[in-house]
Amino acid sequence: MPVQFSSRLPWQGLTNRFTQQLLALRERGVPLLDLVVSNPTRALPSLYPDSLLEPLSSPEALRYEPSPQGARSARQAIADYYHRRGLHIDPDHLVLCASTSEAYSWLFQLLCNPGDVVLFPEPSYPLLPFLANLSSVAVQPYPLRFDGRFHLSVPELAAACSDRTRALVSVSPNNPTGSYLRQHEAERMLSLCAERDLALIVDEVFSDYACADPCPQEGPRLLSCAELPSSLAQIPALRFVLSGFSKVLGLPQVKLGWILVAGPEPLRSDAQARLELIADTFLSVGTPIQLAVPQLLSARDHLFSGIQRRISDSLTILQTQLAGSAVTLLPVEGGWYAVLRLPQLVSEEEWLLRLLTEDHMIVHPGYFFDFPDEAYVVVSLLSDPADLSEGIRRLLAKVESL
Numbered sequence: 001m002p003v004q005f006s007s008r009l010p011w012q013g014l015t016n017r018f019t020q021q022l023l024a025l026r027e028r029g030v031p032l033l034d035l036v037v038s039n040p041t042r043a044l045p046s047l048y049p050d051s052l053l054e055p056l057s058s059p060e061a062l063r064y065e066p067s068p069q070g071a072r073s074a075r076q077a078i079a080d081y082y083h084r085r086g087l088h089i090d091p092d093h094l095v096l097c098a099s100t101s102e103a104y105s106w107l108f109q110l111l112c113n114p115g116d117v118v119l120f121p122e123p124s125y126p127l128l129p130f131l132a133n134l135s136s137v138a139v140q141p142y143p144l145r146f147d148g149r150f151h152l153s154v155p156e157l158a159a160a161c162s163d164r165t166r167a168l169v170s171v172s173p174n175n176p177t178g179s180y181l182r183q184h185e186a187e188r189m190l191s192l193c194a195e196r197d198l199a200l201i202v203d204e205v206f207s208d209y210a211c212a213d214p215c216p217q218e219g220p221r222l223l224s225c226a227e228l229p230s231s232l233a234q235i236p237a238l239r240f241v242l243s244g245f246s247k248v249l250g251l252p253q254v255k256l257g258w259i260l261v262a263g264p265e266p267l268r269s270d271a272q273a274r275l276e277l278i279a280d281t282f283l284s285v286g287t288p289i290q291l292a293v294p295q296l297l298s299a300r301d302h303l304f305s306g307i308q309r310r311i312s313d314s315l316t317i318l319q320t321q322l323a324g325s326a327v328t329l330l331p332v333e334g335g336w337y338a339v340l341r342l343p344q345l346v347s348e349e350e351w352l353l354r355l356l357t358e359d360h361m362i363v364h365p366g367y368f369f370d371f372p373d374e375a376y377v378v379v380s381l382l383s384d385p386a387d388l389s390e391g392i393r394r395l396l397a398k399v400e401s402l
Helices: 017-027 050-057 072-084 100-111 127-134 154-160 183-196 267-282 287-297 300-322 348-357 385-401
Strands: 094-097 117-122 138-146 150-152 165-171 199-203 239-244 257-262 337-341 376-380
Touching: 017 348, 050 287, 072 094, 072 287, 094 100, 094 267, 100 127, 100 165, 100 199, 100 239, 100 257, 100 267, 117 127, 127 138, 138 154, 150 183, 154 183, 165 183, 183 199, 257 267, 300 337, 300 385, 348 376, 348 385
Parallel strands: 117 138, 117 165, 165 199, 199 239
Antiparallel strands: 094 257, 138 150, 239 257, 337 376
């Protein structure tokens, strides 16, 4: 009898027409215009000096002193980073982990029994359901509605709750829509969590990268839930705020993330003590990385400025080339991506396949992020400016040809 593998792995359906065509083109060596690059060290290699990772070679790392929370010096440096952003947090309320993906897994294990439910937004990055499934946790989407910007539909969020719901996930700014939580939306989320004894998980990995607010009439944005305005801080809801170096420093290869545990006492302390037990089980963050955190964060302003310049340049290219065309650039509030709405001349999958096989360019389809309708594509704002400009030229030529 063959070995039985876990049903948690969605092994079937990992390939589709697009991935098959992409693989075939790469095997033939066809040059492709990649407009989905998401690794800053590949998109902006000149931004990263060879000396940047030298702190990882500190001889201090040869002394192993495991801590469930992570090294105090690392947590203090992260608290100082928040302080420079005008946010005041207690370093003793931080728990280090290897990535935000690991943070999600730990929180699902902390908050949920098998079969319990976590709510997550649609559209959003598709990793969340996969991570939940690996923890035997069910997921229930709640929609983000578009009326000039993507926003929370509070009645639909409340309707998505059930007796098995244990947590609500918010991604702010959202990936890929770039929409931030507005303060009035955060108030409704926190109130719902307090009323129904749910935890709020806020993924803020892109929160540093705010653009000019395209919709100020929607009320003030909440750029971080790490420290709440006094009116929101009074709402007695347990919350976990996630971030990490993959976006804060644009260093995905330096595997470091963190969880800020916040909310009313003694619930907050109880949650953190249990979370530290999970962290102590894995001890996944390497000592060299933890000891290097203060020096790595000292490069943050330089790296952030370079990434933000690329984002600004990309937005200028998109706004200029798409002006007056049949392709609509949706408002970009923040993050590293832009969403383009295409005319519904063909299906979204057909758009994707034609752009790949005829124009040799790679974009993300809207269905990858569970957009509710068609046709959308998502492009990275980290793309090489010349590649992005050429890609938009090819896209507009394709629209004209149909």
